[in-house]
Amino acid sequence: MSEPSSFRLRPSALSRAWPWLAALTSGGLLTLCFPRWDQGWLAWLALTPLICAAFFSHTAGRRVGLRKAALGFVAGLVFFTSTFHWLSTTLSELYQNPWLLALAPLVALVFGFYFAFWTWFIGAVLVRADAARKFPRSLSNLATAAAGASAWVAHEWVRERLFGGFGWNGLGVALHRDLPMIQIAEFTGVPGLSFLVVFANLMAVIVVRRIIGEIGPVFLKRVRWEFSLSIALIVLVWAYGVRQLWRNDLGPGVPLRVVAVQPNIPQTEKFDPAMQERIFSELAKLTGLAAATRPAAQLVLWPESSTPRSMFADDQSYHFVLDQARALSGALLLGSTEFDPDTLADYNIAALLTPRAGQPRIYRKMHLVPFGEYLPLRPVFEPFCGELVPSDFRAGTEFTVFDLPDPRIRIAALICFEDTLGELTRRFVQKGAQALVNLTNDGWFAQSAAAEQHLANAVLRAVENRRPLIRCGNTGVTCAVDAYGRVDRWLRPFQQGFAARDVHVPTAGPLTFYTRHGDWLSHLSMLATAGVLVRALFAWWRGRGARRGSLADGAASR
Template sequence: MRAGGSDAPDAMTEAKRAAGWLLKVWPWFAAILSGALATLCFAPFDQSWACWIALTPLLAAIWFSGEGGKRRGARDLLLGYVAGLVFFWSAFFWLHTVTVPGLVMVGFYMAVYFALWGWLAGLVRPRAFVSVWKSGRMPDFRPNDQPLEAPSPWLSSLRNLGLAFILACAWTALEWVRGWMFSGWGWNGLGVALHGILPIIQIAEFTGVAGLTFAVVFVNVIAVVTVRRFIAEAKVAKRRPHYDFTLTMAAIVGLCAYGIRVLQERPVTKPLRIAAVQANVPREEKFSQQFQGKTFFQFARLTRLALATKPPPDLIIWPESSMPGPVLEDESNHRFVMNVAGSMKSDLLLGSIDEDEQGAYNAALLIPGGVGKPQVYRKLHLVPFGEYVPGRHAVPFIAQVVGNQVPGDFARGKEAVVFRLTNGMLVAPLICFEDTLGELTREFVLRGAGLLANVTNDGWFLRSAGAEQHVNNAIFRCVESRRPMARAANTGVTCFVNQFGRVAQVLRDARGSTFTEGVLTGTVEVPTSQRLTFYTRHGELFAKLCGCVALIFLVVRIPQLVRRKSGNT
């Protein structure tokens, strides 16, 4: 031991150093935690409860750490960006089975939306929040940032509700922009995490997924301010009413009550017998002429199984790109498909490659029973880094990085084509990820579609969470439009979904896996009413209104901050 007991000061110095280090790093760990919690909401974990708290660590890090100053905005941006990187790289990790560079680039780009929200959260952060941890006094949000000794509980609650409203609008608007900017990638919005809670998702017929996202973010913000107030009240040993929390919970209960009432409705429907074929063709065999005979045999055998069911199906669906090449242009593919279609009375809907002088298209065909004239739909929304490479010709570097994995680009279709079955029923042919796009799906419904039919091939992602995430995003199209959906996947999730978003039937093997070969047969109840939902008529109006609110707030708020900084200098 040193003379004079100098070990004690050394220990105190080390403790202070450790405490200082923790104060610096905990915000970054909190941002990482938010990204991880957001990932936990989606397949393969599917922990929907996590969405209600996913943003709370990030928000706490932005509001309750660090000092003010010119660099604070950049710090808030970076905290949000870190949370976004963690989320997108982990939630979409299955993309590595197709393109590792694409996964990296998607993460770098998508994280920008988290970053922008983090910056805005810092912008609306009341500076008095910091004083809560130091003095225990209730904060005021007035421009002079002087805390009130005893603010009205209603006034405090209204301020918190306003704060939650602005941040929920901003997040909802950013998710909407993410869904269309640069072709768009709107998967796994926070509202999608609620896909399995049928009562609450019924509001999607008015707001789309955006309304659910708004509710989730609103609850996250209210959770943070409520915990903050509890801590502040504990320090002064005084409890006060939390009207903001109570009103928020009442609103969520109200949404669930509405959904329960909707789920009890029994609309008039017309039964349609459907057989969805899942051939489970390995991706390395998919477009190989070497395996053409094997592919023909698989589809012929599975189609015979479908036709053997009683009563026979009205519609048989083969998945996306079911044949190893174009059907209408390739003689052998054309002969095989027409022979199968000519041998049955059922209509045949299949995914195919289509070609013309403009290029190749990812397409869907409907061949009426008895070999009527084929109806053709060419895909409108192409998947970046899957069906085309953004900036391939404008930015040579991108072509060098991913060009070997995506050697050519599909051409884009021109219009939404609705197929007419032999019995007169109208069908929306959605290809691949198009069933995750609400704005696109409503275009088909506005043209009279009563059934949504998705042909897809999630086999590109092997046995990953990509297939399950796909269907979880897709079921919201049924709620938004009040139309049922039949999905036929090459492999992944072949299923039938009713108009309330309930997955009614799923093709599984004896072990419960959806990655199998087989035929899913069943009766889909198609509503006879042509009623158009609010969402079908108006699309993403709710998200656009949220965007307007966020923009108006920024237009008003930023000049205030500039004037305040000018006054302080």
């Protein structure tokens, strides 16, 4: 008895479904590359299902480009919703506002277009001329992979800057624990790591497809040197990293005795005026214990927005901070806020108080977090999340570098998410910073993956600039990252306490190539991507003219 036709899996149904399943798979694999799962090794193959769908599905018919873009959008929707889910879950619970549950999906809906562009680019532009998708020529294959990797780097660069920018979890960040591979960041920054990973994913698909197409009598007669060159590139990067880690030599330096205070104030209490006395008491207790440590601390750190109100808000807050600083033999660096009566603006600041200085030195945060420190398009979004951002901070304009009296070194204070921005951080090092300090408060996001993702993104700043990064968080992650990306965790997250450590600060290290030239690879990638698009546009225009000519000739012959 024959099986009913309704229960048969027809090839046409499978051919329609597999590209979407592949897109979903890539979105899921990309999510696993980052904390809380942190399986960075998956980055080397996470994009291959999406690339297969872009290359080998919907190769004919109408709206081919739109279908390719839709595949990328689906992958991006899965990745950004899942990897940034903490935006919705933690903030909606903190503010008891169900509207905030839509925050992560809304971010994903916007960011999904970046993946859509990339999948359209590789599937509808790069391989348009190769209808069979057999990839028979080595040089052409290398160019295809390089162009595809350039387009990926280009869209990550745009994501970091457009609409205030939120460049967290670029693909290269997935390698943050792979110390040998990330050492090239001193030349290329994170864009170089992203380029390498995407290039490897593309070459994996291209080489396998070429091998499958050439199985037969001529299989052993063909030289596929694009495979050899790709492996050689990865091995070369790894070998350079091993060499740098083995040498472990940044030149002369001095030890800096640092005490980081982690007060672990719950976010529901942190800005409550009724809790001010309790918070002052906790800070005073921890700072007093820190002052008693031996050898004496040369730099004591409090996290971002240490006190419930600005240290300049009233005499009580100001004198509390001054009294704590005077009790120390070293400097105190803390996060606070400042109101400028001249500009009538609020600033998120870091303030340095030293034993000999009369007035604190101030750095005003330059990169503000959208929907955190200011509300874009406030008239539109205020009904939904105005409670989240009741007023806007103003961005600072000066790359302030602080001078410590003992030892005589220069440090830069990066506030909140600023240590995730390579282009911003390198400017401080250009100004003379020998060590980087991050003051942050990730308590907003409770015990989610946000704090670990923040740290993963920050690790690369130390490698890019060959400068140590010291992090002090209200709830964590309080740690130090050395100039090679090795993380030394000082306190467990959500543990109240302080930690005293010596941090080696290089005093004569040269500026790295990345520090001097910044995101040069991103700029080249933008140019390369634009060049491919212009070439494709001219090819389409010529083809359109040729088709019109042939139609006219046919009409005339009739």
